[in-house]
Amino acid sequence: xxxxPRIIVIGGGLAGLSAVIKIAEAGxxxxxxxxxxxxxxxxxCAQGGINAAKDLKGEGDTVLKHFDDTVYGGDFLANQxxxxxxxxxxxxxxxxLDRMGVPFNRTPEGLLDFxxxxxxxxxxxxFAGATTGQQLLYALDxxxxxxxxxxxxxxxxxxxxxxxxxxxxxxxxxxxAMDLRSMETRTFAADAIIxxxxxxxxxxxxxxxxxxxxxxxxxxxxxxxxxxxxxxxxQVHPTAIPGExxxxxxxxxxxxxxGRVWVPRDxxxxxxxxxxxxxxxxxxxxxxxxxxxxxxxxxxxxREIFKVVYEDGMGIDGQPMVYLDVxxxxxxxxxxxxxxxxxxxKFVGDDPRKVPMxxxxxxxxxxxxxxxxxxxxxxxxxxxxAGEADYSIHGANRLGANSLxxxxxxxxxxxxxxxxxxxxxxxxxxxxxHAAELKRQxxxxxxxxxxxxxxxxxxxxxxxxxxxxxxxxxVRYNAGLDEADAKIVELLDRYKNVxxxxxxxxxxxxxxxxxxxxxxxxxxxxxxxxxxLRDESRGAHYKPEFAERNDERFLKTTKAAFVDGAPSISxxxxxxxxxxxxxxxxxxx
Amino acid sequence: MTERTIxxxxxxxxxxxxxxxxxxxxxxxxxxxxxxxxxxxxxxxxRAINGAESTPITYDSNCLEEICGSCAMLINGKAMxxxxxxxxxxxxxxxxxxxxxxxxxxxxxxxxxxxxxxxLAVDRSVLFENxxxxxxxxxxxxxxxxxxxxxxxxQIQEERYPLSNCISCTICMEVCPQFNDVxxxxxxxxxxxxxxxxxDPAGSVLKEERLRxxxxxxxxxxxxxxxxxxxxxxxxxxxxxxxxxxGRDVFIQQVKDFFTH
Numbered sequence: 081x082x083x084x085p086r087i088i089v090i091g092g093g094l095a096g097l098s099a100v101i102k103i104a105e106a107g108x109x110x111x112x113x114x115x116x117x118x119x120x121x122x123x124x125c126a127q128g129g130i131n132a133a134k135d136l137k138g139e140g141d142t143v144l145k146h147f148d149d150t151v152y153g154g155d156f157l158a159n160q161x162x163x164x165x166x167x168x169x170x171x172x173x174x175x176x177l178d179r180m181g182v183p184f185n186r187t188p189e190g191l192l193d194f195x196x197x198x199x200x201x202x203x204x205x206x207f208a209g210a211t212t213g214q215q216l217l218y219a220l221d222x223x224x225x226x227x228x229x230x231x232x233x234x235x236x237x238x239x240x241x242x243x244x245x246x247x248x249x250x251x252x253x254x255x256x257a258m259d260l261r262s263m264e265t266r267t268f269a270a271d272a273i274i275x276x277x278x279x280x281x282x283x284x285x286x287x288x289x290x291x292x293x294x295x296x297x298x299x300x301x302x303x304x305x306x307x308x309x310x311x312x313x314x315q316v317h318p319t320a321i322p323g324e325x326x327x328x329x330x331x332x333x334x335x336x337x338x339g340r341v342w343v344p345r346d347x348x349x350x351x352x353x354x355x356x357x358x359x360x361x362x363x364x365x366x367x368x369x370x371x372x373x374x375x376x377x378x379x380x381x382x383r384e385i386f387k388v389v390y391e392d393g394m395g396i397d398g399q400p401m402v403y404l405d406v407x408x409x410x411x412x413x414x415x416x417x418x419x420x421x422x423x424x425x426k427f428v429g430d431d432p433r434k435v436p437m438x439x440x441x442x443x444x445x446x447x448x449x450x451x452x453x454x455x456x457x458x459x460x461x462x463x464x465x466a467g468e469a470d471y472s473i474h475g476a477n478r479l480g481a482n483s484l485x486x487x488x489x490x491x492x493x494x495x496x497x498x499x500x501x502x503x504x505x506x507x508x509x510x511x512x513x514h515a516a517e518l519k520r521q522x523x524x525x526x527x528x529x530x531x532x533x534x535x536x537x538x539x540x541x542x543x544x545x546x547x548x549x550x551x552x553x554x555v556r557y558n559a560g561l562d563e564a565d566a567k568i569v570e571l572l573d574r575y576k577n578v579x580x581x582x583x584x585x586x587x588x589x590x591x592x593x594x595x596x597x598x599x600x601x602x603x604x605x606x607x608x609x610x611x612x613l614r615d616e617s618r619g620a621h622y623k624p625e626f627a628e629r630n631d632e633r634f635l636k637t638t639k640a641a642f643v644d645g646a647p648s649i650s651x652x653x654x655x656x657x658x659x660x661x662x663x664x665x666x667x668x669x
Numbered sequence: 670m671t672e673r674t675i676x677x678x679x680x681x682x683x684x685x686x687x688x689x690x691x692x693x694x695x696x697x698x699x700x701x702x703x704x705x706x707x708x709x710x711x712x713x714x715x716r717a718i719n720g721a722e723s724t725p726i727t728y729d730s731n732c733l734e735e736i737c738g739s740c741a742m743l744i745n746g747k748a749m750x751x752x753x754x755x756x757x758x759x760x761x762x763x764x765x766x767x768x769x770x771x772x773x774x775x776x777x778x779x780x781x782x783x784x785x786x787x788x789l790a791v792d793r794s795v796l797f798e799n800x801x802x803x804x805x806x807x808x809x810x811x812x813x814x815x816x817x818x819x820x821x822x823x824q825i826q827e828e829r830y831p832l833s834n835c836i837s838c839t840i841c842m843e844v845c846p847q848f849n850d851v852x853x854x855x856x857x858x859x860x861x862x863x864x865x866x867x868x869d870p871a872g873s874v875l876k877e878e879r880l881r882x883x884x885x886x887x888x889x890x891x892x893x894x895x896x897x898x899x900x901x902x903x904x905x906x907x908x909x910x911x912x913x914x915x916g917r918d919v920f921i922q923q924v925k926d927f928f929t930h
Contacts, residue, residue, distance in 0.1 A: 101812060102812065105811060105812060116729075116731050116737070116739065117794075117797065117837075119738070119797070119837055120731050120732075120737040120738055120739050120837075121731075121737075122731070122732065122737075124732060124736050124737050124836075125732050125734065125736055125737070172814040175814065175815070175816060175817050175818060176809075176812055176814070176815075178817065178818035179807070179809050179815065179818045179871065180806075180807050180809055181806075181807040181866065181869040181871065181872050183826050183829045183830040183833050184826065185823070185826060186820075186821055186822065186823040186825075186826050187823070188823060189820065190820030190821050190822050190823070191820060192817075208830065208833075209830055211736070211834060214736055214833075214834070214836075215830075215833055218833065219807075222800075222805055222806035222807070223806060223809070225797070225800060225801055225805070225806060226804070226806045226808065228801070229801045229804075237794075261786060290731040290732045290733070290737065291730055291731050291732075291733065292731055323701070324699065324701055324702050324703065324706040325703060325705050325706035325709060325733055325752075326733045326734070328733075328734045329734075419834075423734055423735070423736075426735065426753050427703075427734070427753065427755075429755075492812070536713065536714075538709070538712045538713045538725075539713060542713070581715045581722060581723070581724050581725065582715075582724035582725060584683065584724075586683065586684045586787060587684070587727050587786050587787035587788075587790060588727075589725065589727050589728075590712060590724070590725045
């Protein structure tokens with residue numbers, strides 16, 4: 081192509097901004113679409129840190145050990161080539177972030193400080209207090225603002241992606257998007273698009289995710305023919321504050337700095353937590369996992385907490401809660417956790433520096449996402465994906481502090497690969513499908529606005545969340561999953577009868593939400609179907625009826641395709657060319 | 670048992686040029702609610718207190734844990750983040766476990782210094798434009814691997830980190846008497862970011878340009894030292910310290926420029 085390639089990036093979190101920076105640097109032109117001002121993207125919520133085997137603690141850490149920990153932590157479901165590449169690039173990515181001015185914590189010598197995280201025995205996690213995601217997001221946001229001021233990037237903040245524009249050959253020629261103020265829907269031309277739209281926690285109602293994390297964009301693309309892979313792998317984080325409107329994350333860094341998880345040994349113990357002496361406390365993770373202690377991977381810690389509460393009946397005061405205790409830590413250690421301790425203090429009212437925190441697991445992250453090849457391209461030509469929105473890297477369970485790295489790595493691959501793709505792109509024939517896609521989306525809009533039903537979309541959402549949390553999170557049973565799918569089908573049917581109390585055409589947030597809700601329902605079916613068919617236990621996916629990992633049948637990537645209005649599942653071999661799968665055991669000392 | 674409820678008065682406006690009006694809602698009370706969950710309750714059942722059918726309230730929100738900076742609004746007249754504004758506390762239960770007074774009414778209104786988009790949502794893009802004006806970034810040469818950055822004393826990190834916690838909520842601008850159309854004052858957040866980047870060993874290469882951008886009309890001289898900003902900031906940024914440091918630097922820069930131009 082003669083002209084400079086025109087690329088659209090959707091989503092302004094770490095993955096999206098990383099892609100934008102690479103494209104702008106290489107001379108491409110980028111249109112950046114985001115529902116919220118990019119500085120308010122969900123990456124801002126990441127707390128504990130970012131992994132890279134810099135080995136600045138004299139432990140003999142290497143990128144190969146990081147590679148192995150990640151593959152093992154993911155229960156061998158991740159394709160190994162991209163994981164190997166990501167871990168190899170880790171140290172350079174940290175150095176780059178440091179050069180961008182991220183206020184990483186330092187050792188007295190002035191070097192980057194590192195802390196330990198779950199699923200590893202090495203201090204491999206660089207951090208900026210307990211607000212690392214915020215600091216990283218800002219650093220990339222600042223670089224993009226610089227490119228914006230130089231005219232290399234145009235931001236469309238407050239625009240929501242609705243769909244890809246596909247030509248007669250199924251090749252992507254742009255996107256259809258909606259201005260969330262004027263509600264204007266229009267198409268934008270692009271030679272390639274990169275989808276970096278994050279997670280889908282909203283499908284579970286309450287989660288640690290932000291409001292925008294609905295998975296709506298991924299679902300729309302799945303409905304347009306993109307494969308959605310490993311959807312059933314949902315990470316439930318062991319330590320979140322139960323809340324009225326959301327579950328607020330208490331970072332793994334609390335345990336990385338020495339925080340301990342416990343319950344009273346006597347379930348009838350009515351004493352205040354701080355007055356319960358050491359021998360009367362049951363540190364169940366340390367007892368069961370002497371080697372990793374409180375820093376076992378998240379899927380394991382979550383299941384243990386779940387068992388302590390629901391099988392042993394040992395939750396605090398009979399409630400679904402256990403203690404996460406940092407009150408014994410030295411003030412310097414507590415200082416490094418300031419960001420999250422403030423969150424606890426603000427939202428719960430107790431001072432976690434003095435009183436153990438009460439926590440419970442909460443839906444946190446999707447390992448699954450849009451299927452991509454090793455160049456981050458989906459099966460739709462010209463549609464790339466990166467970050468939490470794609471399925472690569474984390475397999476069946478993500479290790480803490482690998483998400484920020486995978487977002488930046490994914491964006492750094494997707495940007496240049498999208499540029500390379502456009503070089504051989506045949507010229508568009510006719511309008512490339514723009515008029516047809518715009519018409520399709522406008523019809524959806526007017527159908528919704530003119531619907532005379534009785535169903536409140538927020539009520540349907542609440543029921544979806546309760547249904548998914550009950551049947552498709554920590555422990556899964558086939559009967560429950562069948563029930564869950566039947567419920568979603570019922571909700572999809574009731575959705576046809578949805579009624580918008582607000583039919584105005586200006587900043588109509590419930591209209592935008594109701595469009596997202598439909599996509600959430602379709603994607604929920606993918607999660608449930610994938611879980612239903614996977615009769616084994618692997619990483620975050622746990623079925624008591626099939627408690628063992630079954631490599632023979634299920635060492636495979638789940639691929640969901642949207643066929644005749646429902647998910648159709650097929651399986652694909654996993655790339656295990658570097659590390660032979662072995663049993664995943666964290667108990668041995 | 671009758672359901673316990675609370676009253677919420679919301680200042681609404683259907684668009685930038687529409688007339689504002691107040692609508693009152695009665696909402697089922699549960700302990701430990703925050704303002705965003707209260708707004709969620711209205712969306713579940715959008716009906717005003719007189720029984721009239723209404724619509725969900727438009728407002729900005731995202732993370733709901735006071736880190737994305739979206740949901741700033743006036744709550745009982747005070748600029749606060751809606752997610753961390755706890756209903757029990759607003760109803761007088763100051764101490765943990767104290768009973769809230771359910772007869773009190775909570776009022777919600779949009780920030781007053783920014784153009785209203787709709788209801789409680791306002792346009793705060795002026796802050797992002799200000800950040801461009803002071804070049805709030807480190808001008809790296811490129812993203813390729815250049816090895817480790819220079820070592821940096823932990824003291825620099827200790828001083829920069831609190832400034833880097835700014836969530837761009839604009840509450841410091843809302844409460845500032847000098848932040849208005851007459852002065853064109855950039856506000857405390859932008860000045861704090863200037864200090865953040867001037868303190869970075871590599872970022873300081875643009876120090877002089879940043880200081881010149883803050884000299885003159887709308888710049889740092891507009892600050893009247895009311896100190897509202899530092900009191901209202903939800904993230905406790907050392908804003909007045911940043912203003913006085915940058916104020917000194919701007920003055921020195923102006924003197925230097927006077928003798929060299």
